[in-house]
Amino acid sequence: MxxxxxxxxxxxxxxxxxxxxxxxxxxxxxxxxxxxxxxxxxxxxxxxxxxxxxxxxxxxxxxxxxxxxxxxxxxxxxxxxxxxxxxxxxxxxxxxxxxxxxxxxxxxxxxxxxxxxxxxxxxxxxxxxxxxxxxxxxxxxxxxxxxxxxxxxxxxxxxxxxxxxxxxxxxxxxxxxxxxxxxxxxxxxxxxxxxxxxGPSERLAAAERRAAEAESRNRLARELHDSVGHALSAVTLQAGAARRVLDGGAGADLEFVKEALTAIEETTRRTVGELDGVLGLLRRGEEAAEGVGPGLDALEALVRGAGPQVALTVAGDLAAVPEALSREAYRIVQEGLTNAARHAGGEPVTVRLDARTEELEITMENPLPARPPVARPGGGRGLIGVAERARLFGGTAQAGPAAGAWRLAVRVPR
Structure with a gap:
């Protein structure tokens, strides 16, 4: 005492x-x-x-x-x-x-x-x-x-x-x-x-700053998830297909193997560039946040890197889509392709974009696999990220089985 x-x-x-x-x-x-x-x-x-x-x-x-x-x-x-x-x-x-x-x-x-x-x-x-x-x-x-x-x-x-x-x-x-x-x-x-x-007004301003910082971190996490996750899934799919073709022996389709290796090269090169952009954003800070990531002009390369089982259909002029929405739409398609590569079991995937109205519509479908995919421990955040990107522009996202297929439908005002 x-x-x-x-x-x-x-x-x-x-x-x-x-x-x-x-x-x-x-x-x-x-x-x-x-x-x-x-x-x-x-x-x-x-x-x-x-x-x-x-x-x-x-x-x-x-x-x-x-x-x-x-x-x-x-x-x-x-x-x-x-x-x-x-x-x-x-x-x-x-x-x-x-x-x-x-x-x-x-x-x-x-x-x-x-x-x-x-x-x-x-x-x-x-x-x-x-x-x-x-x-x-x-x-x-x-x-x-x-x-x-x-x-x-x-x-x-x-x-x-x-x-x-x-x-x-x-x-x-x-x-x-x-x-x-x-x-x-x-x-x-x-x-x-x-x-x-x-005071009360300062606490409110601090809460808004924290919310903005959290949103920035979430955006960077989505960018990394979509970019790296898609690249790994696409590379895994293409490498697996090439290996199965080579296992066929002397009659292997070497042209197909060449296309698969080319797709792997393009995917990894593009992903390294995207990763550099995101890491550069982390170094520079928030001022560069709005300009990170590719847009719909890179969509064909994305689909080509996903493999020949992916078919792309475009209606309307994608160049007229606003730049910010174009980047988010690219990431939505990228995440849809990543999910398909993981869970569709090599089934054909159709990707349709319609920019003829005041809304940008993105629809992706693939047949349901005969055997349900094995869930990853803890689940994934891909579809959650798609929904967040859609809500960012006042749009909606729906995903689930429909008429014997898995369907992802996104509608976003332009």
């Missing part, structure tokens, strides 16, 4: 908070001097440092409103937060780092600045004045000069036995100073998050 009490009064956190109060007292000095100049003529006392106790507290009372006015400037909050974060022992994420915007945030900052500098001035004054006085009191039993001084007469010269009570009295004075500093520092630490933390 004694250890806990000593730690609360003299531990590292208590010392830092005490230093924080002394910094507040130092910052209060210019305001106190202005108050002294204002109070001097009123109380008919000269000089900044020779006035009585009434003049000192009068200057203090004049300086506090000036502190509140100075704290209305936006940059007062970042400076206060920097000091409080370093010295108050409050978790850093509970502060608002931006300058105070709006009267509500400025009023809270003014309250904090007034509390910090006002309390700091009192604790700093006590820190400067009380220790020398307490040490002098504790020295009374050992110094005849001190006992003959004004301090000795105040303490009680006519009672010599009482001089020895000065030892514990001086010690208690120092202990009381430490207790007051620790309690005041704890008070400021409790009030710091409320007065220097984000």
């Amino acid at each position: 004694i250890h806990q009490a000593s730690r609360a009064l003299f531990g590292q956190r208590a010392r830092r908070r005490w230093l924080h109060l002394i910094v507040g007292g130092a910052l209060f000095m210019p305001f106190w001097m202005v108050g002294s100049v204002a109070m001097g003529p009123l109380l008919d006392e000269g000089g900044l440092f020779v006035g009585g106790i009434g003049a000192q507290f009068g200057a203090y009372a004049v300086g506090l409103p000036l502190v509140a006015v100075a704290a209305l400037f936006p940059l007062a909050r970042p400076m206060s937060v920097a000091a409080a974060r370093a010295l108050c022992g409050v978790p850093a994420d509970r502060f608002a780092d931006s300058p105070a915007r709006g009267w509500e945030a400025r009023a809270r900052t003014a309250g904090w600045f007034s509390l910090h500098l006002g309390a700091g001035a009192l604790v700093s004054g006590a820190t400067l004045a009380l220790p020398p006085f307490a040490v002098s009191v504790m020295a009374l039993p050992f110094s005849s000069a001190l006992r003959a001084s004004e301090l000795g007469r105040f303490w009680g010269l006519d009672r010599p036995w009482w001089d020895w009570a000065a030892l514990p009295a001086g010690f208690l004075m120092l202990l009381a100073l430490a207790a007051v500093a620790a309690a005041t520092g704890a008070l400021l630490a409790r009030q710091a998050p409320r007065l220097l933390g984000p």
Whole structure:
């Protein structure tokens, strides 16, 4: 218990908070001097440092409103937060780092600045004045000069036995100073998050930023999933087909093997380029997010790399599709082909795009395999990503068995 009490009064956190109060007292000095100049003529006392106790507290009372006015400037909050974060022992994420915007945030900052500098001035004054006085009191039993001084007469010269009570009295004075500093520092630490933390509008803005960052991460995850996942599925399919043809022996269709190897080469080259684009986006940051990925102009190469069992039909002018929608439509087709390569068992796949109306329609179908595919542990996120891409433009996506086939249908407004 004694250890806990000593730690609360003299531990590292208590010392830092005490230093924080002394910094507040130092910052209060210019305001106190202005108050002294204002109070001097009123109380008919000269000089900044020779006035009585009434003049000192009068200057203090004049300086506090000036502190509140100075704290209305936006940059007062970042400076206060920097000091409080370093010295108050409050978790850093509970502060608002931006300058105070709006009267509500400025009023809270003014309250904090007034509390910090006002309390700091009192604790700093006590820190400067009380220790020398307490040490002098504790020295009374050992110094005849001190006992003959004004301090000795105040303490009680006519009672010599009482001089020895000065030892514990001086010690208690120092202990009381430490207790007051620790309690005041704890008070400021409790009030710091409320007065220097984000307000409702700032918390809303922070939530919106987090949502935007999460959406950016999700978009990058979709890009990587669709690009790399499709490439691996297509390469696996083409390599498996080439191997089966070569297993046929001397009568193997070498032209088919050549086409499969060419498709593997094109797919991997295209995917490496897409991967470089996504990784470049991660390095550059969010400013390049809107321009990543191929569009529908690369659709034929995508279908060609998926193999001869994929048939593409296009109605309308795909070049008229907006660029952002074109990129998302490409990824939707890519994910559909990836799913077909994984689950269709080599069945033919038809891909139809219709851009003749105000909506872009994407339809992909393949016969249901005779044997249901083995589900991957944890499932996949391909169809979820397709639905997210469609909703991004206000569209819809439906996937499931239909008339003996697996059908993916996406409709997106242009």
